[in-house]
Each structure stands twice: as C-alpha cells, then as structure tokens.
Amino acid sequence: MSGPQKLSPPKARFILHSERLGPLPLVNHFIDRIGLASLFDRHVPSDARCAVPHAQALGVLPRSIIVEREPVYRQQETVHDFAGGMFGITSGQMDHLSDDRLGRALDHLFDADRAALLTEVALAVAERFGVNFDECHNDSTTISFHGSYRGASGRKIRGRTAPMITYGHSKSHRPDMKQLLFILTMTADGNIPVAFRCTDGNTSDSRTHIDTWNTLRTLAGRSDFLYVADSKLCSRENMDHIDRAGGRFVTVLPRNRLEDAEFRQWIQSNTPDWTCVWDRPNSRHSDGPRDCWYVFRAPLLSAEARPVVWVWSPLLTLRQEARRRRNIAAAIEELQQLRARLAGAKTRLRGAAEIDLQIKVMLEKHHVARYLKVRRTVREEHEYRQTRRGRPDPETAYRKITRRRFDTEWTTDEQAIAYDHNSDGMYPLVTNDRSLSPAQVLEAHKGQPMIEKRFEQVKTVHEIAPVFLKDEGRIEAFFTLYFLALLVQALIERELRLAMKRENLDELPLYPEQRQCARPTTEQILRLFSLAQRHRLIEGAHTVQVFDVPLTELQRQLLRLLGVPENAFRPPDSRRNSRQIGSPTCGM
Template sequence: MTTPRSFELRTEILGPLPVLNHFLDRVGLAGLLERHLPDDDRRLRLAPATVIGVVVRNLVVGHRPVYALGEWAAPYGPGLLGLDAGDASALNDDRVGRMLDRLFDADRATLVTEVVLGVVRQFGVELSQLHNDSTTVTFSGNYRAATGRPRGGQATPAITYGHNKDHRPDLKQLLWVLTVSADGAVPIAFRVADGNTADDVTHIPTWDELRALVGRPDFLYVADCKLANRQAMDHIAVNGGRFVTVLPRSRKEDAEFRDWLWGHDPDWTQAHRRAGRRHGDPDEVWHTTPARSPSAEGYRIIWVRSSTKIDRDAEARRARIAKGITALDDLNGRLASPKTRIRTVVAVETAATAALDAAGAARWVGFTVTEITEETYRQEKRGRPGGNTRYRRLTRSHHRVAWQVNEDVVARDAASDGCFPLITNDTAIAPAEVLAAYRYQPNLERRNHMLKGPQEVAPVYLQTPHRIEALLLCQFLALLTEAIIEREIRATMKTAELNSIPLYPELRSCPAPSAPRVLEIFNGVARHHLIDHGHVVQVFEPTLTPLQHQVLELLGIPADSYTASPTGTTKP
C-alpha cells in the first residue's frame, strides 16, 4: 500500500525588510550597535545589538509595541532580522526591556554622533544649513517615579505637565527636540528634555551640540520664534554662528512696523514665485523689504509679505468678526429671557467682553449696552375690571447689546495682512535666501509628524523613564533611516528627470515619494517553501511587480535581494 505524500507549504515573509536592510547596512548600524552594546554576557540568549536592531526595524515597518515584538517578527525570515531559527519567540517584553536598559547605560551620545557622521559620509548630506524644532511626546498615566532621578550617574527625563503641543494639557509629557539638515530633511541630532522645559532654553545647548557635530560654527541655524530671545541669539552670534528665525508678534519692532505700514508703502522686492497649488489658482508670490531699523539686540530684520497669507489673514479676521457678532447676538437672546441672571450693566459688559475675547474679535468689534425699562399695569385685586378698578404699575428693566465693527482698526490691520518679520545676524545673505531658509522649516515639521503618525511614538507602553529615553533613541534611528530612503529616491528621480512615479493606489503619480509609501508597496512579498517530510521540495521565489522593480532600481538595490536567502534564514 502506497503511503500518501504529505506536503506542507511554509511562507517566509520578506516585505520591505530587504529595502530597509540595504540602507541599514550602508549606515553600518549593526556594527555600531555591536561596538556600543557588546555581547559580553554568556547568559544572554540574544545579543543586545540584535534586539535593538529588531526594535528599529519594527518602528519603521511594523509599528508594534514592545510587548508584541516577537509576534511581529515571527512571520519574517529570521535572517532578515539578524536572528537565527526560533529566536523570534525570545523577543518578549522583559528581554527587550533589559536590552533598552543596556542601551540607556551605553554611551548614547557617541553612538548617535557616529551614526550621523556615517550617514553624512555615506550619503553626502550637506550640513551648511540646519533646522530645529520641538514637539511633545504625550503619555497616559501618572508616572510618579519619572521625576528625573539619575540612573547610574546619567540623568533621566522627568515626565510631567507642560505646554502640550498635542492639545492635551491634562496629560504628562516629554519634550522632543529635533534638528534636521536642509539637504533632504535628514535628522542629525535630537534631545529629550523634561516635560516642563520651555522651548527658548533649549537652543543654546542644541546649538553647542551641533557645533561639535559639524566641526565648525558657521552653519545657518533656523528655528521658530522661540529662538528670538537675546540670550540665545547673542550666544550664537558671539560664537561665530548664524541664525534665522521669525520675530514674535509680541515684540515692539513688529507693532511699530505694522503701525508705520498704515499710510506708507515700502519698496517690496519679489523674492520668490511659484505656481498655484491647483489649476487656475493664482501664483503664490513672496516679497521682502528691509525693516526701517534693526532689532533691540541690533540684528537685521527682513519683512516678508506672502500673497497667500494675505488671503488667509483677511479670511481669519472676517471669521473672527463673524464669530464675535454671533456671540453677541446669542448674548442678546439670553438677556431677553425673563429668567436671565445677568441683570446689571456691569454684568452685561463683562459677559459681552468675555464673548468677544473667546471669539478673538475684541480688537475689531465694539459694543454698547443700553438699559430698556418696560412698564406694565396690573389690577390690585382680582375680579372684572370696572370704572373704579385700581391698577398697580410694574416696571421691568432688561439690557441689550448693540455691536459695531471698528472699520478703522480693520483697515489698519488689513494694511499689514500677509506680513511677518524674519530676524538674522547674517548681514551678507540676500533677503531671498533668508526667506528660502525659513520656508524649508515645514520639512522639519513633517519629520515630527512622521514620528507621531507612521512611527506611532504614542502611546508609549513603557513605565520607566530610562527605558522610554532609550526607545526614543530607537525612534530617532528609525526616523533617520526613513529620511535617507526618501532622500535617495527623490535624488535619483531628479537625476533621471522623473517628475513622478506611479506610487499611489490605482497607479496614480507621486512626485515626492515618502518612505512609508515606498516601503508599503513591498508588503505581502514572500518566499514559499514546499516541504515533504521535512525536506524542501521546491522554493517559490517572489515575483516582483514592475513598480517594485522600478523603485528598487531608483534606490540602487539589486532585485536579487528578494531572491537570495539571507544568512541565518530558518532551515525548514
């Protein structure tokens, strides 16, 4: 009797890991992690550098929490993760947590510096212009032990309340400070500060760190308005640095120029023009003009006027005025009710002022309160009224708010619509170059969006602050890897004169590919093994689509990276 053959098909997911590994190998991340996280304990089942490497790959590709790391790694070929057969089951949260302990205790500053300098050398990243910004990492929970108490002589971050940029003042936070290069928005430095740290005090230590990293002080440092304080600007200028930032609306220089614009027409010079975002939209134009006098610190001020910001400012003012008028109309409805508790002129004025302040319209909408007295008559006694019936006069007072739009103030403010001041200590740079430097800042903000969006930095499923800081270092490494993937494919497209590639669903064109989308198109790519009684009968290599081949070619990755089994792959 013939025994029926028993076939088994085993699937080994490849996904985007060959693409990711190509760039991690170029960075030399594995070797750097092994040097800073030596495998010097024979009791360890997995090397610390291997575990941290898996964490970084998961942050880029899987976005799974630490406790689910083993579950995420199991379907992949272990060789793609630097693992051996069966190692994925050892990636439990306790082991990963202990590896994060080792990462925190290591010389993290040197590790980050070596990684960044390796990226700069390998990919030729230009460091002449750097952009800095901060955001908050929000936590759910009390974190009573996260008070900043040192661990092993190293400070730990204090998770506490502060100015939350996620609009959750009820939750505790840490401050994440990120610096990127203007060459592809590649992250080159990051810092984690206590949750109640003000942004303005972060710039001096950040700039000092960047000066040591770059090796010279003359790079252009671009940041938001929190840089515009005397201590930070003077520190950069005295030490040979250059900066560009925007002057806050609270500065006297801002108010003086806006007042002067009412009745004056400065000599605006076109600095930049680009086509409208949609077909039929007018061109977006930026003009510049020098300020009439330097700042209080003696630095150069350049005023910018944006055509699109003119429309936005006018629409925002119109919306606030309309909201304020609606609020006063609603207040009149409340005042007309016989049950109203607002019965004095002072109380009405207070309520009207609060309504306009809430709408942000107090500057343009004024009001007057009038008291209206109504008289009514009522019989003193019950019964049918007659010629001798006596009546009692009753008086009732109520109030009404009459509003008026201050047209003079509206016209004065409209004269400076679309204008904002930039401040710099560089007297040689052209105004158009100052504007171009500042206009690159949103690229940095998109990196912070990637941290909170695709990488899902929150919620953080860890309790101890030192492990959280180590995990944020892994987040930085993941962010850096995604940035160089984007930079590489966009640079190759520019060299090949490709305006776009069909990367979006339904093969719609994409002019600026993002790393998440580039990696996403490789989801589902897998290798299959046909097994018979424990022996491999046949291996079915993945078949790549034309789009996947095109992306691999643009990234400089050979197609056989998806057909050659990496070292360490599981034996069936």
C-alpha cells in the same frame, strides 16, 4: 472482519512553506549602511547570558516602527510573521523576544550615553551618505500622554534624570493631557533628521536652542552653518550666544517686538519697495492666483543691530483675511447665543464677573478682542400688577414691578480691521549674516515647514502616542528609536529623489493605479514591497525548491535607484534554512 472499514487519508508528500519578507530587505540595507548594529553593540553592551543581546533587541524596534508599527507587547508575534533574520535576530532568538526582554533593553539604552550614540549615528550618515550640515532647521512638538504618570516628576532613575511628564503649553491643543517635549533638528540636505532630544513637558522652547546649537556645532565640526528656527530663537541670550561663537541664524521676529509694531504703523501711509523673488503656480488651485513671494529689507536694524527682512505673500494675505472674517463671525454667533441665554428664565449666569469671564474666553478663543468691542449692559423689564385681587375696573390701582437683567452689546471696530488689513500676509525675519540677500533669507526660512512634515510623520504614520509604557526612562529611550526610524525613512526618500534627479526622472508611477508621483515618500516605496513573500517546497526534511520573490519591473527600477541589490530579497541558502519550519501553508 465485518462492517465497513474507515480508510485514513493519504499523507501529503509535499508541503509549501511561505515566509514573509515585506519591505524589510530594503530597510535592512539602509540600516546596515548606517552601521546601526555595531553602534548599538558598542554603546549598549550585554553579557553572554542574554538570549537576545540588548543591541539586537533594540534593532527590532526601529524595523517594527517603520514596517508594522505594533506596540512593544506584540513584537514577538510580529517577528514570527516574517522570515528568519529579517528583524536582525535568528529564529532561535525569536522565542525569547518578550516584552520584558525589550523593556530591559530599553532600560540599558536609557542608561547608556545616548548623546554619544546619536552623535556617531549622525557622523556615520554624513560620511556614508554624503549629507552636509551647511543649513539646519530646528523645531519642537509635544507628545501627549493618557494617564496620570504621577511618578514621572523628573526623578532620578539609576543615577540619570528622567524627563518630567507634566502639563505645559500643548501644541496639540490638548491642555488637559500631560506631555513631553520632542525636539528635532534636521539638515536642509534632504530634510534628514540629525539631532534629537526629549525634555520635560513644561519646558519653554526658548530655553532649548543653546544646547541644540552646541550639539550641532559638535556634529558639523564647525560653527558657521546656518541655523533656522521659529520665533522662540529670537531672544537676546540665544542670538548673542550663536553670534559670539561665530554661528549664523535666521529666525522670525515675534509680534510683540517694537520693530514689528513700528513697521505695521509705517506701512499705513507708505508703500515698501517690494522685490518679487518667488513666482510659482498655485499648488492647491490650478485656476487660483499665483504663489508669489516678495521681500523688503527694512531701513532700520533690529534692537540688537541686526538686519530685518520683511516678507509678503498675497496668498497669505487672502488666507489671513478669510481667517479673520471666520473668527469674527464665529465670535458674534457665540455672543448671540450668550445674549439668548441671558434673556432666558434660567440663565445660570447671575453675576457680572461670571458674564465678563465668558465674554473674555470667547474673544480670546477666536482671537478677535481687537476687532469686537463688547459691553455688558443692564436691561430693565417692566411689569404692572394690580394692587388688590379681583376683577379690574376703572378704579383699580396698579403697581410697577421692574426686573433688571444683564445683556451684551457689541460693535465691530472697522478701523482696527482696516489697520491690520494693510499688513496682512507680512512677517519679519531677522538674521546676523549680513552677506545673505533678502531672497536668501526667505529661501532659508521657507525650508522650515518641512520639519512639520517630519512631526506629522512621527505622530500619524508612526503613531508615536500612545506608547503603552509607564516608565518614563523607557519612554525616553523608545523615543530615541523613533528618531532612528525617522532617520532611516528620510534617507530612503533622499536617496531615491537624488537618483531621480541624476537620471532625469521627473516622475515615477508609485501612486495607486500607477499614477505618477513627482516627490516619492518612503511610505509609497515600502507599500510596493509590502506583499513580498518567499516560498519553499519541502519534502520531508529537505527543501526541494525555493520560489524567490517575483519582482516587478517597477520594483527592480526602485531597487536600482536606491542602490539595493536584488539579491537582498533572495538570501543565500544558509539564511533560508536558518528558521525552523512551522505549520504548512498548504499541502500537496
């Protein structure tokens, strides 16, 4: 045999196989405590022919929303990035988890009795986590959609009415986009979401409160809990319904009510006997004025004979003053631009009606129609020309040519500004519970902004839109899973904060660079476990050694505070070997 021989490389004896865990063992612990898998099994059953039962397919999505936030069509590759069983399905079921399989599971969730499912979820949370329903906060937000959604007109889908994706009052300030209304209710005990409903995009908030309150009464098993909502609750129909059923409420009296105008007129020449109930350092500026809140019980009842409590915040007064100045300055700048446009050679605004409309839009945009008095005027421009052609001389005759152009003039109404300045930072609250002190009424209402934090979490952290779905039935079912993901995250926050309070821990080093955090969020907790991996050293078909997740001292402390056992990140051998070995990470 002549010539050099090519030697084959030696075959690797050992293979190191890595499996990603991330924060899923921690998330699964709370999902198991709720009993979500059994609830899905009972309300969304499937036959034995399904490679991935509906309940298990639906269980994948809340975990993905919390951890990965990938669209439905990427779920199969997402679950393959993690160790077997982390998403509640086996390694054999992973290959069958297509977007079509998830879509059919969403169809069955839409067909199911979701009201009964969510009721059982809320009752399980109340029983197993000790969440009480003494005080509940309600609000709604709009979810905007890209696309026409012509078929989403409130049609029947398999006998159930699907929500209508249509134009309405956009709380996201996108009137050009269709939307759905996302209604959320949470309990003040840890700001835990306990009720959810999705309805048509053009539904008025004032029409949703009776159904929401009836649902909460069923959950709480009583009617005397305190229901807190914004000014849309303040209608005679809503308040009378709650009052007749023995309920209690706190809401904001709208600005268009007569009681509001009467107080703002009375305060021009009188000084209320304010009582300071909150006095705290400024949370935004350490060298700024203190955050003080004052209350005053109005001497007159509302038109429905219910107590009215006025609230005043000096910091809110400063913010409203600054906002008024900014709005007036911005409106004047646009009026100056309009004036320059009218004086130009090509204004493209020839008619008086068109100019008046432009002025009206400017004033409404900046909310300054009360402070700026704008008047459309006619300005004359005179020009003199020779009556005859040629060089002018002392005998040349001239004729006068007059052109009329529209112009605008405006003045600032100082009296209106001074009138509103006297009541800046003040707003009224109304309640039917006469046993509540003004301080208690304010304290209940001050919990209302926390629901906005949940909406922010849904829209920014969870990225609820776009949903990459066309069927409005599947969209409504998908929103139900977003609610469940939000519930799990809120429970994790509540459990950690309660444990910190129980063990007298003021802060934990959860921020980057181990900076201290006084109010931990789920996002910060999950970030600490995002890189958790388990490794297996394999020789042939046998596992030689398993290298479990090396937990840091901070991670162990968090698991202990949350009540999650450390062996949640160290599954038994039967679970370790459930997933088939893929391509090696590296050879040895």
